[in-house]
Amino acid sequence: MRTLFIDREVLSYDEVKKIADSLLAQTPIRPKLGIICGSGLGALADIVEDRTVIPYEKIPGFPVSTVPGHEGKLVIGKLKGKEVVLMQGRAHCYEGYPPQKIAVPVRTMKMMGVQILFVTCAAGGINDSYQVGDIMIIRDHINLAGFAGINPLVGMNDNRFGERFPPMSDAYDRQIRALAKAEAKRMGLDPFVREGVYSMMVGPNFETVTECRLLRLVGADATGMSTVPEVLVARHCGMRVFAMGLISNLVISEYDVDEKANHEEVLETGQKRSKDLQNLVAAMVEKLDLA
């Protein structure tokens, strides 16, 4: 297969199938739900039972996480009795991976039988009403990296993965978002659960003040460096997607102030909210219809 990017980073349908088959051979679990854990959110793996844990280095073709807060392990097991595969940490384009490489774990999960993908991330709050520790259910995204041509679907399209021109107007599943809001309310988490628009730039630097102001102007409520490529690939291959971002910090949108965004704060906020996120995900999974 030829692409505009580095050919050897694009795995063919058969190559992805081989990875999926080799993972399934290591476990009796047949996952219908996939979960990707963002920066500092890997504690979600603690609620998975009867686990098989496979480090990404041991999965040929998988991109390996190189960033603190991303353990880099695939956890296959049961959550509330449902069979799941969870990525404890992810790889990002800013680590040097072409977006087509970020596609590999998502397509692998699809070929393992996953129908619904939960994507989580840490994000900088842009919306003035947001506070650190809020959980933002993602309603839509702005693929700013895509504006610069960074999109995992660029290249020859293999129709066995999905169609050439997938729609994205309904990328974030309305029913699952409603379930998240209902469960958050039932659990008393609603004071800090929001719903908003996530924007993605590649990073790894945090944004300038003027970039933050631009993001606010174009309608972003929070910004990050991930999630969008995974969502594009998941929708391309027909998965239902739910995504949420933990507002791990507020972006700096005033000139000449002393505060600075930093990864330590991002990880700390993840730790502080980890129980709430575990409880919310567990409650949602319990109610989710995974035929």
Ligand SMILES: O=P(O)(O)O[C@@H]1C[C@H](O)[C@@H](CO)O1
């Ligand atoms: O993987 P996510 O998007 O959760 O991680 C965010 C973006 C950067 O990797 C990092 C910055 O602190 O957190």
